Structure formats: structure tokens, C-alpha cells
């Protein structure tokens with residue numbers, strides 16, 4: 001299957017043609033945001049000065065970062081974290097800041113799916129735990145905010161990435177691979193439970 | 198674990214999302230090994246399981262282990278993962294109330310066994326405890342009821358525990374020992390089998406039935422949802438019947454050593 005390249009910032013048009021099951025690679029800039037940043041932004045907190053998320057990509061990730069003697073940060077592990085924890089906040093953040101893609105793992109719920117459709121955004125699933133393969137795609141740490149307040153995993157890191165691989169599992173047409181698999185596995189579960197072992 | 202993942206990759210359809218996930222996982226493990234870096238950025242809860250004679254100085258061990266954990270964190274081998282639940286403060290040392298976690302057991306001979314497990318938060322969150330009977334599942338207080346509860350846990354988890362994973366199951370016990378012993382199952386080797394034929398059949402059935410659900414790696418659909426299921430039993434109170442399921446993601450990190458009296462390593466477990 002062909003892999004579709006995505007370059008940030010993303011246009012609405014580009015995002016709306018993506019479909020569940022598409023493999024993509026992202027090149028450009030992504031911003032990490034986990035629970036604390038989501039809660040902060042959803043509660044009306046301001047983005048750090050100079051940060052514009054329009055056409056942007058948020059990555060649910062708490063990286064392992066080490067600071068070299070020269071003061072430069074290096075990302076040594078950067079896989080996705082469970083996205084569902086951001087379900088209460090994500091839709092609002094997509095709307096308010098004009099996000100075009102959210103990267104994470106495990107998928108998200110109905111509120112986010114609706115926001116993807118309404119505002120033209122996609123949910124991209126990275127391979128959970130593949131911290132090294134994904135850290136390889138981080139070519140530079142461009143900035144970091146909220147480091148002291150929120151701690152390293154919860155801070156907002158601005159990462160330059162090249163050919164960062166992911167799969168579209170929720171698209172802007174209202175489809176969710178997570179819902180499809182859930183439904184088919186539910187049928188199988190009913191079968192397994194009715195039959196004797 | 199690595200071999201199990203490779204076998205799984207060969208079972209999935211060519212060019213499927215499932216196969217490409219397993220391929221990425223495989224590449225990831227290679228990269229982590231060659232660079233001495235964490236295979237997953239969530240280095241999880243740090244759990245020590247120590248079996249030692251009663252003369253073993255537990256307090257000194259805890260202090261020393263805490264210092265090692267802090268040092269490993271400074272090197273970027275562990276992520277600062279110890280957070281005060283009220284203030285949200287994370288002091289970056291990975292040492293605090295309850296972290297790291299220690300389980301001590303008295304051992305008969307002079308040898309000391311120390312096992313270390315790192316258990317990620319994503320898979321910890323999909324663990325579940327059922328109190329039988331469970332009307333929703335139609336699960337009674339028998340092995341078939343346990344089966345229903347365990348399969349429900351796998352279904353509820355979908356790909357969220359970073360499937361493909363390993364299940365640790367404890368039938369019986371109380372709320373605390375249920376989780377403790379379901380996790381202890383992760384100290385068993387993947388290829389070990391229970392001597393008790395009933396439990397062995399139960400483990401095999403869970404593995405087969407869970408994989409028939411079609412959840413697959415990362416929940417993208419596929420044949421490999423679980424790589425193994427490990428179960429144990431504890432006696433229960435007449436009033437309670439708990440089934441406890443712990444989920445371990447594919448980033449299954451553990452190591453163990455046997456030390457002699459002078460503290461030298463005489464054996465590596467799980468190599």
C-alpha cells in the first residue's frame with residue numbers, strides 16, 4: 001500500500017482527502033501536548049508567544065529528553081501516549097486553534113470524531129511504544145515551553161520531524177477504524193461467550 | 198518476547214496494517230538495543246521483586262535501589278514518572294511515596310533473587326478487576342465466568358494497552374492480592390506452562406479466544422492481540438470471587454539476577 005507524504009502546515013483540503021487505513025509520513029513541525037497542556041489550553045490558557053497551531057499538528061507524547069553539555073536538548077525516546085485522556089478537551093482545542101492533525105495512540109471518542117469532521121482534521125495513530133523508531137524521525141528540538149511548571153513529559157515541545165510514520169485511524173468523513181474494530185470484535189466476543197470453550 | 202513478536206509478524210497478512218506495526222516494533226527493539234535507549238518512552242512503574250533470606254537488609258536495599266533509579270533517570274534510561282497526585286509535582290528523581298515499588302519475600306537459601314519489571318502506564322490503565330457473579334456478562338462463580346470476565350477485559354482494552362500484549366490473571370484473592378499476583382504472572386517465562394492441567398487449559402483457551410476477537414496489533418485489526426496468557430489462583434473469601442486481569446504491553450521489560458552471599462551475580466534470568 002502506498003504511503004502518503006504530509007508536509008506541515010497542512011491544508012484543510014489535503015486533510016479532508018485522507019481516509020481511515022491510509023499510511024502517512026509527516027514532515028515539518030509537531031508540538032507535543034499531553035494532559036496538562038490540554039487541560040491548560042481548554043481552560044482558556046494562552047499559547048506560548050509566537051506559537052501558531054493553525055494547520056498544525058499536536059502529538060500526544062511525553063518524550064524522554066536529555067540536555068547535552070552544550071545546553072541543547074536531544075530526544076531519546078518519543079512514542080505516542082494514550083489519546084483518550086484528552087477526549088474531554090480535544091474537540092475544543094481543534095476548534096479554537098485550527099489543528100489539522102492529532103497524533104496519538106488508542107484512538108479517541110465521538111466528540112473528537114465529530115470535531116474532525118466539522119473542522120477538517122484527522123487523527124493519526126503512531127505505533128504505541130515505538131519510541132526509538134519515532135525518535136529517529138525527530139531531527140531537532142526547536143523549542144520547549146512549560147518545562148518547569150509541568151515537568152519534562154508534560155511540557156510542550158516543538159519538534160522538527162522528517163518522515164514520521166502513522167496511520168489514519170479517524171478521518172474527517174466521520175469514520176473511525178477503532179469503532180470498526182470494536183464492532184467486529186464485539187460480534188466475535190458474543191460468539192466466544194455463547195459457545196463453550 | 199522478541200521471538201514471539203517475530204512469529205506474530207509472519208502470521209499476519211502481507212502488507213496488512215498489523216504486519217507493518219509488528220515490523221515497526223521489531224525495528225524499534227533493534228534500535229533501542231543498539232543505542233542502549235528505552236524501547237518505549239514510557240518507562241513505566243519501576244517494580245522490584247526481591248526474594249532473600251530474612252537477614253537481608255530491606256531498608257538498605259530500598260535506599261540503594263532508589264539511588265540507582267534516580268541515576269538511571271538522569272541518564273535518560275528512565276523517564277521521570279513519579280508524580281504527586283495532589284500537587285502534580287514531579288521532582289524528576291522517580292523516587293517518592295510508593296515509587297519505586299518493592300515486593301519482598303523470604304527465601305530459604307542464602308541466594309538473593311532480584312527481579313525488576315517496568316510496566317507502562319497505558320497498559321496499566323486497561324487492567325481490570327471483576328467481582329463475580331457479574332450480571333452484565335452473565336459470568337458466574339466458576340471457570341467459565343472467569344473466562345467471560347477475562348475476554349471482556351481484552352475486548353474493553355482493544356488496542357489501548359499497546360497490543361499485542363501478555364495477560365496476567367489472578368482468580369481469587371482479595372482486591373489487593375488479586376492485582377499483586379496477576380502482575381507476578383509477568384515474572385513467568387513466556388514459554389512456561391502451568392503444571393495444573395485445568396489452569397493450563399484455561400490459559401490456552403484465553404489466548405486462542407482473545408486472538409479470535411480480531412483486535413490485532415494496536416487495535417488495527419489482525420490475528421495477534423495477545424502473545425500469552427498466564428493465570429494463577431489464590432484462595433478467596435466465601436463472600437468474594439475476584440478475577441483480576443493485568444495487561445502487559447508488547448514493550449515487556451524485565452530482568453532478574455541471582456546473587457550469591459557476597460553480592461556477585463551468579464545467574465541472569467530472562468536473557
Ligand code: SF4
Nearest residue numbers: 129237317319359446
Ligand atoms: S503501554 Fe507499553 S508500549 Fe504502550 S506506551 Fe505504554 S509502556 Fe509504551
